[in-house]
Amino acid sequence: MSSAASALITDPALNVPPRHIAIHPLTGQIGAEIEAGDLSRPLAPEVVDEIRAALLKWKVVFFRDQPLTHAQHVALARAFGAPTIGHPVFGFVDGHPEVYSISRDRFATRHVGEPLIRPWTGWHTDVTAAVNPPAASILRGDVIPPYGGDTFWTNLAVAYEGLSAPLRGFVDTLRGVHAFTAPEGQGTTEDFKEKNRLRPLVSEHPLVRVIPETGERVLFVSPSFLKRITGLAPRESQQILDLLFEHITRPEYTVRFRWQPGSIAFWDNRTTAHLAPRDIYALDFDRQLYRITLKGDVPVGVDGRPSSIIEGEPIEAFSAGTA
Numbered sequence: 334m335s336s337a338a339s340a341l342i343t344d345p346a347l348n349v350p351p352r353h354i355a356i357h358p359l360t361g362q363i364g365a366e367i368e369a370g371d372l373s374r375p376l377a378p379e380v381v382d383e384i385r386a387a388l389l390k391w392k393v394v395f396f397r398d399q400p401l402t403h404a405q406h407v408a409l410a411r412a413f414g415a416p417t418i419g420h421p422v423f424g425f426v427d428g429h430p431e432v433y434s435i436s437r438d439r440f441a442t443r444h445v446g447e448p449l450i451r452p453w454t455g456w457h458t459d460v461t462a463a464v465n466p467p468a469a470s471i472l473r474g475d476v477i478p479p480y481g482g483d484t485f486w487t488n489l490a491v492a493y494e495g496l497s498a499p500l501r502g503f504v505d506t507l508r509g510v511h512a513f514t515a516p517e518g519q520g521t522t523e524d525f526k527e528k529n530r531l532r533p534l535v536s537e538h539p540l541v542r543v544i545p546e547t548g549e550r551v552l553f554v555s556p557s558f559l560k561r562i563t564g565l566a567p568r569e570s571q572q573i574l575d576l577l578f579e580h581i582t583r584p585e586y587t588v589r590f591r592w593q594p595g596s597i598a599f600w601d602n603r604t605t606a607h608l609a610p611r612d613i614y615a616l617d618f619d620r621q622l623y624r625i626t627l628k629g630d631v632p633v634g635v636d637g638r639p640s641s642i643i644e645g646e647p648i649e650a651f652s653a654g655t656a
């Protein structure tokens with residue numbers, strides 16, 4: 334194994350066997366199920382530390398049979414960071430400002446027309462239009478279809494290492510513009526336009542960010558939101574983005590998660606992208622999940638240069654005055 338991410342997975346510092354949780358890896362490159370007891374109760378600091386270490390290594394971790402209330406979900410999130418407002422543009426659950434509703438039909442109020450479907454359509458990293466995208470997201474399954482509705486994640490660190498050295502050297506130098514706009518081929522509703530007018534978010538990020546805790550380089554490309562590469566001609570930009578988007582969604586970098594009511598997925602939003610399911614639109618079943626995101630840092634590129642704001646403000650930790 335030559336990749337840095339695989340090296341991370343074999344890094345002795347991250348391979349101290351946990352003493353307070355059980356970790357069950359799901360693939361060779363990303364994803365592990367964790368047994369850590371009842372997450373509705375306050376977690377011991379050692380348990381929090383071990384889950385954090387597992388998250389750094391496996392990028393997304395899953396818990397089963399945790400039927401949390403919104404308040405318990407918020408308390409769990411606070412053990413790992415500072416929750417933001419549910420979603421800076423699309424709002425939050427009434428009475429629970431840190432909680433964002435992932436309902437089956439949430440896109441119906443945003444987009445119109447047929448998207449141009451490409452292999453990477455729908456893949457994204459949460460809220461990369463912000464200068465400081467969330468550090469992590471914690472998604473809780475509530476109403477889950479009897480079949481269908483799985484979510485995929487991909488490991489952007491192994492994807493970076495999977496590029497050839499000359500291409501890594503080139504993308505290390507690039508930056509790109511991230512914005513909330515409709516998927517290719519679709520338009521937006523008046524409601525979507527108004528929400529984006531009230532809370533505009535457009536940012537420029539390095540295409541490769543460096544993760545402070547591990548030194549990993551991550552291919553920070555978010556297919557739904559990364560619109561163009563700064564400084565390239567439009568055709569060059571589109572063709573390089575298509576190559577990178579196709580690359581990060583290669584199956585060998587991914588894990589697929591089958592939800593049950595009470596399942597939780599907790600991902601490092603700096604080092605992963607994910608895909609919400611599309612098969613649910615062919616089914617008559619409801620699907621309802623709830624997500625909390627943790628405040629993130631401003632990404633920093635290989636050259637030490639941080640991301641920059643084109644429009645909008647950073648996403649702050651939620652406090653009663655910020656809703």
Ligand code: SIN
Pocket residue numbers: 435459472483484607608609610622624
């Ligand atoms: C999300 O994109 O955060 C939600 C993923 C899902 O619906 O499975």
